[in-house]
Amino acid sequence: MKKLSSQEEYEWIREETVEMLLDKRQGIRVENFLPNRFTHYCKMIHPLYRDPQIQDEHLLWSECTPKQAEAIQLGERVRLAALAKKYEVDCSKELSAASLMQKLNAVPRYLITGDEGEIEPDSLNALVRVLHQFSGKESCCFWYEGLKMEEYAAALFHGKLSEVMELSTRAGLRGTPTYWWPANKAWCVYTDTDLDFSVIAGSHELIEALVADDFLECFACDVATLMI
Known part of the structure; x- marks a missing residue:
């Protein structure tokens, strides 16, 4: 190089x-x-992951305690297409992790979005x-x-x-x-x-x-x- x-x-x-x-x-x-x-x-x-520590899928990042926000673990990989289907987000050419935020007005804490x-x-x-x-x-x-x-x-x-x-x-x-x-x-x-x-x-x-x-x-x- x-x-x-x-x-x-x-x-x-x-x-x-x-x-x-x-x-x-x-x-x-x-x-x-x-x-x-x-x-x-x-x-x-860029791959998204599930944090196995977080069982409550309704908990949002904005609602986390400082400890919950800092202690991140990368568990299984989650496909964006599957999340779009789960949250009834239009799977258009513009689809991204930001589309989930727009639909939910926040990102669930159990999800770790891509780099x-x-x-x-x-x-x-x-x-x-x-x-x-x-x-x-x-x-x-x-x-x-x-x-x-x-x-x-x-x-x-x-x-x-x-x-x-x-x-x-x-x-x-x-x-x-x-x-x-x-x-x-x-x-x-x-x-x-x-x-x-x-x-x-x-x-x-x-x-x-x-x-x-x-x-x-x-x-x-x-x-x-x-x-x-």
Whole structure:
């Protein structure tokens, strides 16, 4: 893995996304973050977990004692689609953990929502496994925005796809890259510091493979899908 002195390789993303300051529509959409050259997109939900200590599913985070709020345990994984069905939340392209909060006006304490700005290791491994099928031997670029850098200065790295696992644990970097893509730009992954899901762009075949993956929880979306 090599840190590049120039960020020129990142410029295609800036050039091919819809600039938010010029977008007069309400809300922020997929096309405000990902290049518009792609034909298909999906959201990858960062895993949610059940806290086995909490038996009362009606207890909300806002009602917790300080001890209940601090002593967190990650139990079994919970699928967002199953939670949407349970709480009668519309399973639309905009579905996220925030959808539960909007429906319930809070989040139940027994639920631990996904990490913001980071893809946890098991999901990262599963994602790399799928992406590898569509990358061949292409090298990849990994871009970190300033908020994910200890020195608050954006940085661009270059290396093998598999090296993203090592990169995400490197000192001075916070979580997984903001953007990463192969040299042939066959796909692009975006992880926002404030969102508990990532968005991936690529071919129809790639998105189908991600949605069908048994471990990952991915939902097809499009450039007009609201992110926030």
